[in-house]
Structure formats: structure tokens, C-alpha cells
Amino acid sequence: MQYDGAxxxxxxxxxxxxxxxxxxxxxxxxxxLAWYAGSARYVLARSTGGQTIRFxxxxxxxxxxxxxxxxxxxxxxxxAHKGARLQRKA
Numbered sequence: 001m002q003y004d005g006a007x008x009x010x011x012x013x014x015x016x017x018x019x020x021x022x023x024x025x026x027x028x029x030x031x032x033l034a035w036y037a038g039s040a041r042y043v044l045a046r047s048t049g050g051q052t053i054r055f056x057x058x059x060x061x062x063x064x065x066x067x068x069x070x071x072x073x074x075x076x077x078x079x080a081h082k083g084a085r086l087q088r089k090a
Contacts, residue, residue, distance in 0.1 A: 018076050021047040022089065025060075027069040032060065047075075059086040 023045050034040055035057035042054050055075055063069050063086070072089040 018078055019081070021049070021051060021053050021075045023047055023053065023073045023075055025069050025071060025073055027060070029064075029066060029068040032057075032064055032068050035060070036064075055084050055086070059084060063088060 025045060027043075035043065041057055043057050043060065045053050045055075047053050053075060055077075059075075060069050063071075063073070074087050074089050075084060076087070077084040
């Protein structure tokens with residue numbers, strides 16, 4: 001089967017309809033440990049656009065270093081705020 005880029009046109013439009021929030025995160029290892037230990041399931045952060053964003057703490061797990069989670073990230077979700085994905089901004 002060949003893929004010509006047009007086999008699933010809905011997929012491309014789905015990406016455009018997703019909401020994207022840029023976040024500057026500076027979370028210490030101790031703060032993240034509280035989420036990891038289960039005392040909090042969600043993170044509240046302010047986007048660079050000024051919106052307050054709530055997302056599952058589990059999205060941070062792959063970005064944790066010994067010093068915590070630091071950097072600029074993009075949170076993507078659909079219009080119903082479901083299917084959240086977090087990516088480090090390059």
C-alpha cells in the first residue's frame with residue numbers, strides 16, 4: 001500500500017482544528033514528585049497567551065530530569081479539550 005499524502009485528508013484538518021497552548025514550565029523535582037506520588041493529578045499553568053491551562057500531570061513524565069521539568073512546551077488538544085499531547089518546543 002502506498003501513501004500519497006491525500007489518503008486521509010481528515011487527519012490534516014483535524015490537526016488544524018486542535019487548540020495549541022505554549023507553556024513555559026519551571027517545575028522543581030520536589031514539585032513534580034508530589035504529582036508523581038499521586039497527591040495531585042492535574043497541573044495548572046498559565047500559557048504564554050495568558051490562559052490558565054489545566055492538564056494531566058502524567059503528560060510531564062517523559063520530560064522529567066533530576067532537576068524537574070524546565071523549558072517551553074506546546075500543549076495540544078481538541079476543541080473539547082480531550083486527547084491532550086505535550087511536546088517540547090524546539
